Amino acid sequence: MTEHLTVDPLHPDSALIAHAADCLQHGGLVAFPTETVYGLGVYALDPDALQRLFLAKERPANDPVIIHVASIQTLDPLVLETPWSTLTERFWPGPLTLVLPRSQRVPDEVTAGGSTVAVRMPNHPVARALLNKVRLPIAAPSANLFGHPSPTSAQHVLDDLNDRIDMVVDGGNTPVGLESTVLDLTSTPPIILRPGAISLEMLRTIIPDVTTKIATTHETMRSPGLLQRHYSPRASLVVYEGDPGRVRARLVKESEMAIAKGQRVGVLVPREDLKTFAGMEVSVAECGISGDSASTAKRLYAALRELDAIGVDLILASGVVQHGDHLEAALRDRLRRAAAGQVKNA
Numbered sequence: 001m002t003e004h005l006t007v008d009p010l011h012p013d014s015a016l017i018a019h020a021a022d023c024l025q026h027g028g029l030v031a032f033p034t035e036t037v038y039g040l041g042v043y044a045l046d047p048d049a050l051q052r053l054f055l056a057k058e059r060p061a062n063d064p065v066i067i068h069v070a071s072i073q074t075l076d077p078l079v080l081e082t083p084w085s086t087l088t089e090r091f092w093p094g095p096l097t098l099v100l101p102r103s104q105r106v107p108d109e110v111t112a113g114g115s116t117v118a119v120r121m122p123n124h125p126v127a128r129a130l131l132n133k134v135r136l137p138i139a140a141p142s143a144n145l146f147g148h149p150s151p152t153s154a155q156h157v158l159d160d161l162n163d164r165i166d167m168v169v170d171g172g173n174t175p176v177g178l179e180s181t182v183l184d185l186t187s188t189p190p191i192i193l194r195p196g197a198i199s200l201e202m203l204r205t206i207i208p209d210v211t212t213k214i215a216t217t218h219e220t221m222r223s224p225g226l227l228q229r230h231y232s233p234r235a236s237l238v239v240y241e242g243d244p245g246r247v248r249a250r251l252v253k254e255s256e257m258a259i260a261k262g263q264r265v266g267v268l269v270p271r272e273d274l275k276t277f278a279g280m281e282v283s284v285a286e287c288g289i290s291g292d293s294a295s296t297a298k299r300l301y302a303a304l305r306e307l308d309a310i311g312v313d314l315i316l317a318s319g320v321v322q323h324g325d326h327l328e329a330a331l332r333d334r335l336r337r338a339a340a341g342q343v344k345n346a
Contacts, residue, residue: 002162004154009033009171012126014133020169021134029053029164031143031157032130033171034122036095036180036196037150037301038157039068039140040165041130044078050109050139056164059146063224064112065139066097066180067119070131075119078106078137083119083185086206093123095176095197099184099222110139116186116222126171141224142179143168149231149301149308149338152177156305177298178330182223183210193223195333197297199326212329229340233304235266235312237339241319242346244290248276250346251316255282258314266312268303270296273318283310293320293327300334319343 005016020030027049030041040057042049044067054061069075076082080101087098102110102117111117122128131138142150145160154170161168181196181203189209192200203210225231238254240247251267258265259281266283269276270290277284285303288295307315317339320331336343 002158002165003167004158004170005167006170007126010125012129012169012171014129016169017126017129017133020130020167023167024130024134024136024138027052028166029056030130031151031154031161031165031168032127032140033124033154033169033174034068034127034140035124035174036122036176036178037152037174038143038154038168039127040143040157040161041068041138041140044110044137044139045105045107047107047109050107053139053141054109056161057141057144057146059141061109062112062221063146063227064114064118064221065110065141065224067106067110067117068127068131068138068140069119069121070128070135071121074135074137078103078117078119084206088121090206091198091202092121093128094121095123095180096120097180097182097223099182099186099193101186112221114222116184118182118223120180124171124174126169130169147230147232149233149304150179152298152301156302159305173298175298177300178327178334179225181330182225184222186222194225195329197327197330199329202326225337228337230337231301231334232338232340233308233315235308235315237304237315237317237342239317239319239335239339239343240346241343244318244321246346247318248273251318252276252280254316255280258316263313264311266307266310266315268307268315268317270318283307283312287318290318291321291323293323293325293331296320296331297327300331304338
């Protein structure tokens with residue numbers, strides 16, 4: 001049975017944090033909130049614990065995991081080069097993962113056998129308290145079954161992993177809701193492998209020539225979250241992009257066609273579009289406010305999980321409206337991967 005600890009997300013109880021740290025120190029699997037999503041933590045230098053993690057998540061061995069640290073001192077023995085101080089001073093702790101040359105201390109299970117390791121310093125009070133207490137590097141991929149939408153609440157963790165892990169530290173909903181930006185510092189120029197809350201424009205204030213890349217699985221993966229199909233609901237997902245009015249009309253038309261074929265349909269739309277589907281035989285999940293990527297990011301995975309829980313066969317979703325804010329690229333990336341590339345113009 002998975003032990004469920006509830007803590008104040010801003011001021012976590014020190015005794016409960018010590019209990020969770022003790023579990024990690026003894027090879028346990030502990031889920032905990034970060035500012036992005038819930039992570040499933042194990043001691044990063046313990047191959048046996050890492051194997052338990054991969055088994056619990058049903059995660060393939062070729063998908064690397066991110067190591068979380070509380071300090072540069074904890075990081076130093078794990079890498080051959082320290083990260084740029086200008087980057088860490090600006091963005092750590094925070095939702096930025098850095099890919100660096102690994103040391104031999106890092107097990108192959110963490111890196112998928114590659115020569116690099118992904119590391120970050122989270123900024124959630126619960127994650128920071130736990131990492132400071134345990135004083136160990138903690139490997140922590142998202143605390144869900146592999147390929148499912150990432151967990152943004154402790155209940156999401158339990159829905160996927162109850163009885164598979166030792167403990168979940170419940171600190172409420174995560175504030176960002178999307179996984180960290182991954183920046184590969186071993187490339188020249190540095191490359192964003194996965195977009196997140198730290199945007200390309202933010203990084204260019206420190207590294208003017210940083211660029212982006214659509215990674216493929218034909219090479220050894222240097223980061224999680226690079227598979228074409230990932231973060232996906234059980235139902236088939238199709239995303240429609242374009243003018244909001246045309247998107248609404250297309251969602252209505254496609255819903256009616258799918259219902260006529262006997263499919264159970266879910267739609268994923270901004271709050272202001274909910275009334276469009278009133279009276280239709282569809283299940284509707286609200287996904288934030290149109291043009292407000294922060295509200296959409298907080299709701300995306302929860303909304304996908306809600307529609308899965310209802311048992312729909314097909315999810316039709318509004319794409320991201322372009323307003324130029326820092327989370328747009330990350331939302332487009334997650335929706336594209338959740339839909340396995342089924343993205344259409346309205």
